[in-house]
Amino acid sequence: MSDDSELIDLPDADLRYFPRWVDAGLAEQWLSQLSAQTPWSQPQIKLYGRSIAVPRLVAWYGDPDARYRYSGLTHEPLAWTPLLADIRQRVQQQVGKHLNGVLLNYYRDGQDAMGWHSDDERELGRQPLVVSLNLGATRRFDFRRKGTSRIEHSIALEHGSLLVMSGLTQHHWQHQIARTRQVRAPRLNLTFRQIIDEPSL
Template identity: 50%
Template sequence: MTGDLFSANASASASANAPLLRPLPGTPGLQVWPAVLGASRANVLMDRLLASLPWSQPEVTVYGRTGPVPRLQSWHGDPDADYAYSGLPLPPRPWTPELDALRRTVEAVTGHRYNSVLANLYRNGEDTMGWHADDERELGPQPWIASYSLGATRDFTLRRKGQGRIEDRIALAHDQLILMPPAMQRLWEHALPRRARVSAPRLNLTFRLIRKTGR
C-alpha cells in the first residue's frame, strides 16, 4: 500500500514549501527542497524500493573501455519512454506503485511533468557517477530534471563544460529534492565522486520527460 506514504496532506505540505534557490551562473539556479515526504516516510519508501526494484549492473563503453557501471540501476516509465546513454539502451520497465506515487508528488512539488525515472543505487561510497550532462536527444532541448535522494548524504559536484575545476558542491541528503533547469545541462556537468568513508547506501531517483521526436 502506498497511501500511507503519499497522503494528500503530505504532498500538499511539500508543494506549499517554497524551494531554496542555489545560484548557478548562466542558469536561473538550482531549486532545492530540503524535505518532501518527511524522514520517517522517506525511510519506509527507501526500504520498499531497495527490496522491490529489479536492480541490475549493466556494462557500458566509455572512451573505448567496456565495463560494468559503478552502481546498480533500474529504469522505469511510460511504455514509449525509451532512453539510452553511453550506448546503453534502456527500455522502460513498468511503473511500480511506489515510483508512480512518488512521480505524482514530485510533479506537484516542481510543477513539471515526467514520464520516466532512473533509479541509481550507490551501495556505499565506492559507487559513483562520472562527469556528465543529461543532454541526450530524447530529453529535448529544454529538459527539466528532478532529482530525489534517499539514504546516505553524498556530494553532488558541478563544473562548467570544458573545464576541470569544480565550482560548486552540494551535499544531497535524505528526502531532499533538487530541480535542474535546462540551461544547466547545456552549460554544466555534474558528478557523484567516491567517498571512502561513506558505508551506507544512497538511492537517487531522477525524473525526466522523454520526448520521442527529441523536440
C-alpha cells in the same frame, strides 16, 4: 511534501533544492521498499575500448514509449509500480510538469559513484528537466562548467531532499557523485525526467 527551497545561484543554470522535501519516516519507508523490490542491473559500458560495469546499480521505469538512451545503451522502460507511480505524482505536483520516466541509481556505499556528465541526451529536449529525489546516505553533488576541470559548486544531497535541474543547466554544466571513503551506507537516487519524442531536435 515541503515547499521550503533554496535557489542555487550558478550562472546559466536553473537549480532549486528542497532539503526536507519528504519527512524522514516516509523517506525511510521508500528507501526500504525500493531497495528490496527493484530488479537492479549493473550495465556494461564501453570506455576506451574496454567493457566495464558501471559503479552502481540501475533501473529505468516509465511510460511504454519512454525509451532512454545514454552511455551507448538503450533502456526499455519497466512498468510503473504503485509506489513509483505515487512518488511520481507527488513530484509532478511539486514541479508542475508531466514526467514520464525515472532512472533509479543505487549506490551501495561510497565506492559506488557517477562520473562527470550532463543530462543532455537528445530525447530530453532543448531544456531538459531532471528532478532528483535522494534517499539514504548524504552524498556530495559537484558542478563544473563544461570545458573546465574545476569544481565550481558542491551541495550535500540529504535524505528526503529534492533537487530540480531545469532551463539551460545541462547545456552549460556537468555534475558528478565522486567516490568517498567516508560513506559506508547506501544511497538511492530517483531522477525523474521528461522524455520528448521530437524528430526535429
